[in-house]
Amino acid sequence: MDPHLLRRFVAVAGHGSFSAAARELGYTQSAVSQHIAALEKDLGAVLLQRRPVAPTGVGVRLLEHARPLLLRWDAARADMARLTTAPATRIVLGVAPLAMTAWLSSTLADLRGAQPGLDVTVRVLGRAALTRDVATAAVDLGLVDGMAAPADPLQLPDTGLLTTTALAEEPLAVALPAGHPLADRAGLRLADLADAQWIEAPDTAIPLAPLRTASGSDGYRSSLRYEGTDVRGLTALIAAGHGLALLPQREFDDLPGIRAVPVRTPRLVHRIEALHHEMPDGPAARLAAALVAAS
Incomplete structure (x- = not known):
């Protein structure tokens, strides 16, 4: 799974809207829709109902994994940056x-x-x-x-x-x-x-x-x-x-x-x-x- 696509999925599920997620992420709505489609193709499952926008059963389970995974991803990047930064004032x-x-x-x-x-x-x-x-x-x-x-x-x-x-x-x-x-x-x-x-x-x-x-x-x-x-x-x-x-x-x-x-x-x-x-x-x-x- 591409963590970038996973982040798009969490944003759409959290907002309950492709357009709101696109504004937050700085993408067009069509680009975010393509990202979700690519993630669904990779996993072989529909992750989001489209009208209204809501996670499917498989999507709910993925969210349980995705949020801690993304937090660990961000924490790893922050830890590497911290180790290479001069002592703070x-x-x-x-x-x-x-x-x-x-x-x-x-x-x-x-x-x-x-x-x-x-x-x-x-x-x-x-x-x-x-x-x-x-x-x-x-x-x-x-x-x-x-x-x-x-x-x-x-x-x-x-x-x-x-x-x-x-x-x-x-x-x-x-x-x-x-x-x-x-x-x-x-x-x-x-x-x-x-x-x-x-x-x-x-x-x-x-x-x-x-x-x-x-x-x-x-x-x-x-x-x-x-x-x-x-x-x-x-x-x-x-x-x-x-x-x-x-x-x-x-x-x-x-x-x-x-x-x-x-x-x-x-x-x-x-x-x-x-x-x-x-x-x-x-x-x-x-x-x-x-x-x-x-x-």
Whole structure:
């Protein structure tokens, strides 16, 4: 399979439109149609229905392979470029919203004080975008987060030759409106909330799919989906009664209208890890080492 044709297929399937994919890729619509036809001929299967544009059963299966394959392809190119580039005088740090901590701010201040000419960019990204951008070297160092059993590593997508370094673990709590019947509990069993209304906030709270896996329940259905990286926007929705969310307990300090009830069962923590390529000496390597020392 030609990876270039595979990329055209992913674009068309993602947009649900040949014309929209052509605009994104910088080709004519007829050229993209020819590329898809060539890929279908190579594989001996129809990959896309034309009206409306949607992947066939075979196309859906190919997408499951194509997206991680293309990410690995981009990661390999980025890794080769990184190894042949002079040490940087700037650093782009990618941070998941729930990985923004006081020790991160103080460590950045120390790094900038030790290297006054260093150009630092902090980019807050959702989890999927952050993992992708570290793999493709769009950011030099990423701080990713998620839910795990104590001392267990995070389950991250396969993104090539990346290294993770544990930075912190902290308790998880269910965010409830202040007037919720369970708001005064000392602790909660996650399974007792399977039938509650939840907010699906994949980048600013623990996603609901891992809750189902951890509790062995098909519950945890969302009453509202929140897309974005503003944690305070999410907590405002919780306070207004739109649903519950699972967050690190530190996120509830001084928040009006919110109660944080720790999760007692199962034993789960919010985990933060540094995600990076193997780094030569430079700003990103020094920041990673400082974060490990400070956490």
